[in-house]
Amino acid sequence: MREITIPISDDVIRELKVGDPVALNGVMITGRDAVHKWMIETFIKKTRAPQGDDLAVYEALKPVLAGGVIYHCGPVVSGLETKEYKFVAAGPTTSIREEPYQADVMKHFNVKGVIGKGGMGPKTLKGCQETPGVYFHAIGGAATFIAQSVTRVLGVHKLDFGVPEAIWVIEVKDLPVVVTMDSHGQSLHQVIEEQSGKVLQDLLTK
Amino acid sequence: MRDLTHEILELIRRTSSDLPKDVEERLKAAVEKETPGSAARGALETILKNVELSRKNSSPICQDTGTPIFYVKYPAGWSTLQLKKQIRAALADATKRSYMRPNSVDAVSDKNTGNNLGGDDFPYIHFEEIEGDELTIELMLKGGGCENVGAQYSMPDNRLGAGRDLAGVRKAVLDAVHKAQGQGCAPGILGVAIGGDHGSGYIKSKEVLYDKIGARNPDPKLAALEEQLTREANEMGIGPMGFGGKTTVIDTKIIGLSRVPASYFVTVSYMCWAYRRRKMTVRGEEVIYD
Ligand code: SF4
Numbered sequence: 073m074r075e076i077t078i079p080i081s082d083d084v085i086r087e088l089k090v091g092d093p094v095a096l097n098g099v100m101i102t103g104r105d106a107v108h109k110w111m112i113e114t115f116i117k118k119t120r121a122p123q124g125d126d127l128a129v130y131e132a133l134k135p136v137l138a139g140g141v142i143y144h145c146g147p148v149v150s151g152l153e154t155k156e157y158k159f160v161a162a163g164p165t166t167s168i169r170e171e172p173y174q175a176d177v178m179k180h181f182n183v184k185g186v187i188g189k190g191g192m193g194p195k196t197l198k199g200c201q202e203t204p205g206v207y208f209h210a211i212g213g214a215a216t217f218i219a220q221s222v223t224r225v226l227g228v229h230k231l232d233f234g235v236p237e238a239i240w241v242i243e244v245k246d247l248p249v250v251v252t253m254d255s256h257g258q259s260l261h262q263v264i265e266e267q268s269g270k271v272l273q274d275l276l277t278k
Numbered sequence: 279m280r281d282l283t284h285e286i287l288e289l290i291r292r293t294s295s296d297l298p299k300d301v302e303e304r305l306k307a308a309v310e311k312e313t314p315g316s317a318a319r320g321a322l323e324t325i326l327k328n329v330e331l332s333r334k335n336s337s338p339i340c341q342d343t344g345t346p347i348f349y350v351k352y353p354a355g356w357s358t359l360q361l362k363k364q365i366r367a368a369l370a371d372a373t374k375r376s377y378m379r380p381n382s383v384d385a386v387s388d389k390n391t392g393n394n395l396g397g398d399d400f401p402y403i404h405f406e407e408i409e410g411d412e413l414t415i416e417l418m419l420k421g422g423g424c425e426n427v428g429a430q431y432s433m434p435d436n437r438l439g440a441g442r443d444l445a446g447v448r449k450a451v452l453d454a455v456h457k458a459q460g461q462g463c464a465p466g467i468l469g470v471a472i473g474g475d476h477g478s479g480y481i482k483s484k485e486v487l488y489d490k491i492g493a494r495n496p497d498p499k500l501a502a503l504e505e506q507l508t509r510e511a512n513e514m515g516i517g518p519m520g521f522g523g524k525t526t527v528i529d530t531k532i533i534g535l536s537r538v539p540a541s542y543f544v545t546v547s548y549m550c551w552a553y554r555r556r557k558m559t560v561r562g563e564e565v566i567y568d
Binding site: 091093106145146147148149150160161162163165166168189190191209211212213214215216217218219220234235236237248250252260261263264265267268269271272275276 | 317320321324325327328331332335337338339340341342343376378379380381383388389390392421422423426438439449452453456459460461463510513514515516517519520521522550551552
């Protein structure tokens, strides 16, 4: 298993190939549906004017995301009342919901890695080639196990989106993932879908 | 009437953090079938480590603690009104203790209620009066990722060349498994309802998931189809997490319903490997967890 530290350089990204197991280390953020929609509308397409703390959060996120990683995750967090946050359960959520947004978010912030489950589509695969970046697949449902690799919660933004949808800034140690979409246009998901699709066609004619 | 809030809290804790043995055993068997060093095998190994850790720490097996679905079977003398209040109180408490993620979002305002209590539909509670003197409460936590890949087919389905018979049912279910790849956290378990209407099809295809793994439909034709579907779904090679591999589906459960002559639905509920379902039985003073 290859150990990689965030921020990740373009050279390291280009070395990564589909199927590579990786242990991730460093600071990343969680972000899922509400966050991606908010980023696109407020800062990328600018269809909505920044409100409240939007601009301050944007400035705080930029350095974390440059060369950084977004984790599609809606965690269970303890210590909500005392603000001594701790990740209790933190597996990946289904990534394909961010397909309309992901490539633009990657390019805008120079995000090098997206962690999730289920893989993403052609738009993100192209985004991975252009940024460049990769898609890391975490083990869906392995929530307690993954939470153990979250060593610290450094902060939280947009808690008003709700605990699962907020932007949690976390430090991880040896978070286990597999590269399933690389910066060379390869996608394990595409391959498996095609292969299994052929078997399905055979089965349907039986 | 006895207050069961505390016992229901324990049911929730167990359901969320302690994967039933029948599921764990199947996952252990699945590891052995995957090639050493493969991503599929790595995924299953991580899953099993996670199962052990969650049990030890009383922490959620998966952070998506899903839609809580309660089935309450009660003998005469219990108040469903009181039971409902107790279930809701236990669920809010379980959320505070991080056994459950706050998972109830108002679909109109987008606000998360923070305590897993939504309207009348969240948690979902089904009450049924029964003979005898034992009260049972079953709880299933149905995650969103696998719920999203549930599918309903109105037969005949011309695209699949599937008609209104068991051969057609087979084709619809295989198509649903192919479409679910990558999204439902395979290996999964299939609940299939044949017949019914749009609503009852989905309800019954979930209800069968309360059964033990390996329990077969008493109708030999359906039992054979259950086994065939598990085998053929695995031939597709989608594998754990969709990484490619031998085990895509652990078990299939089919239930036949009544239908009106004009309709023939095939409904598939997909349950992820985090197949969280537990039961408590109240027998006199005793409370037994399975
Ligand atoms: S599909 Fe199941 S295992 Fe996967 S994230 Fe959802 S609840 Fe967890």
